[in-house]
Amino acid sequence: MSIAPIVHTVQVKAAPARAFEIFTSRMQDWWPNGKTVGKKPHVAIVAEPHEGGRWFERDAEGTETHWGKVLAWEPPARLLLGWQLNSQWTFDPDFITEVEMTFAPVAGGGTLVRLEHRNLERFGADAEKHAASLNGGWPTLLADFAKYTDNQA
C-alpha cells in the first residue's frame, strides 16, 4: 500500500546542468529560511556529490544536523535523495523516504524541474511519538506544520 507521492514541478531558465548544479551546490542559498531542522540557523546545506554521500545542514558553530543521504547522483538529469527526517523532523537512520529530482530540458531553453517525494506511508511509523510531542518544543518547521494544519480546520 502507498500514499500518493507528492509531486511538484517548476520551470527554470537555466539549462539542466546548471539547474542541477544550483539545486545541489547552492542549497543553503535557496532553501527557505526557517524551513530547516537544525536548532540554530544554517550556514550550509550539503548534499555530498556522490552516491552514498551525506545530506546535512551545518550551523555557524559547525554543528551538523543530518537530513538523509544521496541515493543516486546522476547529473544533469537526476538526483535521488533519501529523506531521513521522520514525522518529528528528527533524523532517524532507520527511517527513509525518497525524494527524486529530475531535470529535463525544455524546448527553447530552460529546464523542467520535477520533485517527487514518495514512501509517505512510512511517516506513520513513529506517529505516536509525533503526537505526544505536540506540546513540547518542536523546531520551527514543526510549529509551521501545526499552524498549517490548524489553518486547514
Place this chain on the structure above:
Amino acid sequence: MAKHYTATESLAALGDPTRRAIFERVATRPSAVGDLARGLPVSRPAVSQHLKVLKEAGLVTETPEGTRRIYRLDPRGIAAMRDWLDQYWSTALHAFAAFADEQAESKEEKPK
C-alpha cells in the same frame, strides 16, 4: 456536519503497528472485518476497535454490503497528512526556481 481531519490525528492513528497493518490491508483491497481478522494475529473485536479509530481519524470509511460492512480508504485523512509536506515542498521548490532564475539573469547581464 462535516468533520475536519487533521494531519496530527491521522499520523497518531497510524502509530500503532497493528492498526497500520490493518490500514495497509484496507488500502490494498476493500475488506470486511472478518477478512482482515483472518490475516492478522488479532481477534475480530480488536480489528473492529482499530477500524473504529481509523475511521475517526478519517483514514477509512465503511459501507454496508448486504449483512457485511466493507471498509475502504478514506481519502480525507490521508489528504490532511500529505498537505503539510506538500506545502513544504511547494515553498522549497519555488524558492529554488526564483533563486536559479536570479542566477541566470545576473549571468546574462554581465556581458553588458
